Amino acid sequence: MADPWTNGGAGKAVPEPAVGAPKENGHSPTEPIAGNGPVSDPKWTEPQKVDYTAMASENYDQGWGSDARTYEWKDEYGDVGPKYPELELELFGEPSTRKEQAGLDFSSIEVQQEGPVKIDPVRTFRDAGLHPAMLDNVELCGYDNPTPIQKYTIPSILQGHDVIGIAQTGSGKTAAYLIPILSKLMGKAKKLAAPRPNPLTFQEGIDEVTAEPLVLIVVPTRELAVQIFNEARKFCYRTMLRPCVVYGGVPTRQQIALLTKGCDILIGTPGRLTDFIQRPHVLTLRRLKHMVLDEADEMLDQDWGEELDMILNGGVWTLLCHLPQGRRDLAKQYLAASHVRFRVGRAGSTTENIKQVVLEAERHEKRDVLIRLLEEMSGIRTIIFVNSRQEADNLDDFLFNMQLPVTSIHSDRTQQEREAAMRGFRSGNAPILIATGVTARGIDVRNVMHVINYDLPSMEYGGIEEYTHRIGRTGRIGHRGIATSFFSERDEPLASVLTRTLLETNQDIPEFLQSYVPEGEARENLKFEADSDFDPQDVGGAAGGETWAPDGDAAGADGNSGGGGGGDAWGGDTAANSGDSGGAGDAGTSGGDSWGGGGGGNTSAATGSW
């Protein structure tokens, strides 16, 4: 297939066979991932064998994501510390690669604003009133302009509002909360932050302190925790703010050792966090100023409800978004009445940047179709989603035996294996990643050009929302991507909503889905049964609040805002389906509210599927 972007191939059979082992593969593993190669010239790198036996040995030490270096602040620095070129390179990459994101055009993206307070969006990072160190770091990241959601969240959070944000996948939500929260704290860190030891003279057992973070960010998976930690490391560069991350699967003592050096920004998975919270000498939340729950719907689906309630009892919040129905009481209970809500696109909607192709393939045909696809779109970073751990293992073996550079991730793997898989995928050594849906939630890897739903998510376990999250691993931040889904007989229940989702973003509808295309008025005003969107009536203080339409016709533009009823909302325990609870070993004990509670101050809260 010469050009997958213009291939009007929804539902069409993949062009002729070429099934079988890929052809000559003589490319070096370090060769950069190139664009789409013709079938006759596959560009996959050589597969690299992973030594699981060595990895399982006690002496194996590859380091953890949580061990990554952060800026070492010294008391004698003024407001902003000196540059460390070596660390700068590690954090931000080669200068020539930083501007990759620049110049993206978001002008067509509408933001709806709701709530009692009207927020004027900022136009540029420069006019946002950010701390100079933050401005420098944003520039080092290569960000020229704020994304639409950032234009609203930055002033809102700087002004002290709680925020609920709902935005499409890959729209820069992490930076939308990190930039304003961290910038706000930068000027006050010396006053607010707990005393901490000098990193250069630190002595274990002598200089240790209790971690007293100012910001707590709770996320459902270990991979997402590490990813957000890495973003926080960038934004905290040259400042006193010290980020840390804790998650299951890494020996507890190793993470305690990190916390005892002091921590201002703590990112973690619920189980490990509640575990530490119940050890007040290790972690206390008494200084907490901001809390963010990222991908809250996923956490609630994974049955972290009890842990989350415990965490929320800490009493401070920043952002809240994308709560599933049935848990909107959380918003009512914890958000300030004056919170603001932003919405970029319909909750659960996808972007036109992603070309969505649906192919009919029954179970016994899937492997052949997959091989053809991988040959036709060779050499590009690809994520393949499956619905079970067993399928992930089987497919990994199969593709590896076909000499494809594949790796895989799911919750039965040890944490070392999970981190090795992500490293391989990010570095390009293994540009094909097989994942169960939950483990890949929220992961952001550059240049993922192709997402394949080898299995479509079933209605009970995620349905169309899970589909949206999955395909959102490509087409991020204004880039383009392609998503190919294998549709089999058992996916019938998804057919109607899938068809409407395709129509919403002007995709081709394959022949076998034509009967699900709504007619007449229903075709013009597509309706979606349910999403995990907010119902304004459910949110204390905001109900009846004025709806602002900052971008002209934006507010209320789609008839779907507010929570719909019933339908295909998340069906509960996603983990049971994929077997992927985001972390065996994550579980902490619950009960016993040892949260420091009400740090008071600038309360703000966050949750949801940012």
Ligand SMILES: Nc1ncnc2c1ncn2[C@@H]1O[C@H](COP(=O)(O)OP(=O)(O)OP(=O)(O)O)[C@@H](O)[C@H]1O
């Ligand atoms: N203003 C900006 N300009 C350019 N790139 C940006 C900007 N803000 C964030 N990014 C980049 O966009 C990418 C996607 O951001 P992020 O992972 O926060 O998206 P997201 O909205 O949380 O997506 P998802 O919901 O799928 O997890 C990241 O690589 C980030 O570095």
